[in-house]
Amino acid sequence: MSIQNNLSRIRPFITHQTIVAATKYVGPAEMRELFAQGIVNMGENHAQALLEKQEELQELPIRWHFIGHLQTNKVKAVINRIECLHSLDSLRLAAEIQKYRSAPLNCFIEVHISSESTKNGIMPLDLPNFIDSLAKYDTIKVIGLMGMAENTEDAFRIHADFMALAQLQKEIESRHLSYAPCHDLSMGMSHDYQIAIECGATYVRLGSILFRKEE
Numbered sequence: 001m002s003i004q005n006n007l008s009r010i011r012p013f014i015t016h017q018t019i020v021a022a023t024k025y026v027g028p029a030e031m032r033e034l035f036a037q038g039i040v041n042m043g044e045n046h047a048q049a050l051l052e053k054q055e056e057l058q059e060l061p062i063r064w065h066f067i068g069h070l071q072t073n074k075v076k077a078v079i080n081r082i083e084c085l086h087s088l089d090s091l092r093l094a095a096e097i098q099k100y101r102s103a104p105l106n107c108f109i110e111v112h113i114s115s116e117s118t119k120n121g122i123m124p125l126d127l128p129n130f131i132d133s134l135a136k137y138d139t140i141k142v143i144g145l146m147g148m149a150e151n152t153e154d155a156f157r158i159h160a161d162f163m164a165l166a167q168l169q170k171e172i173e174s175r176h177l178s179y180a181p182c183h184d185l186s187m188g189m190s191h192d193y194q195i196a197i198e199c200g201a202t203y204v205r206l207g208s209i210l211f212r213k214e215e
Helices: 004-015 028-036 045-056 072-078 090-099 124-135 155-173 193-197
Strands: 017-024 041-046 064-065 084-088 105-110 138-147 184-187 203-206
Touching: 004 193, 028 045, 041 045, 041 090, 045 064, 045 072, 072 090, 084 090, 084 138, 090 124, 105 124, 124 138, 124 155, 138 155, 155 184, 155 193, 155 203, 184 203, 193 203
Parallel strands: 017 041, 017 203, 041 064, 064 084, 084 105, 105 138, 138 184
Antiparallel strands: none
C-alpha cells in the first residue's frame, strides 16, 4: 500500500488536527512522497538524523519538529533548526534552549500521564510549578502539552490517560499566561490517534501507519 493510499484511509478521521509525520524509520524518498501528498510537518527523534535529513531535503519547505527526548548536549546543534519541540521535560533543557535559541520556540511540555515508569515527562503534580519556572525564559513559548498514553490494547485506559492530559491543558490555558498560552495538545500515535482525537488532540504524531505496505 502506498503512502497516498495510507493517507486516504487516515484523513477521514482528521478534522482540524495537524499531522506530524514521525520519520524515524524512513529516508528522504518517503519524506518527499509525504510532502507531495501535503504533509509538511515532519518530526525526528534524534539530532543527527534531523540534521542529515534537513541537508538532503533542503529544497523542500518542511516544518521540522523534534519529537524525541532532546539531550542537553544536542541542543546547540539543532535548536535553531526546528520550528517546534514536543518534549520539553526539564528546567535544565529550558536553560540550554534559552542559551542557544535565537528566537522564541514553540514548545510542548512533555507530561508523564501513564503508569509506565519508562516514559519521560513532568509529573502532573509538578506541572504548575514547572510552568511558573519557565516565565524567565523568553525563547520558550509553551503552546501546549504532550503526552503518551499507556502502551496497552485497553482503549478505556488509553482514553483515561489522554483525558487526564486534556484536563491539565485546560487548567494551564485558563491561567492566560503570555509565555504559555497552552492551546494545543500533542497526543496520539499510529495505534491510538483516533482515541487521542476524541479526547481533543490538535497534533497527532503518526509513523508506521503512514508507511505500511500491507493491509
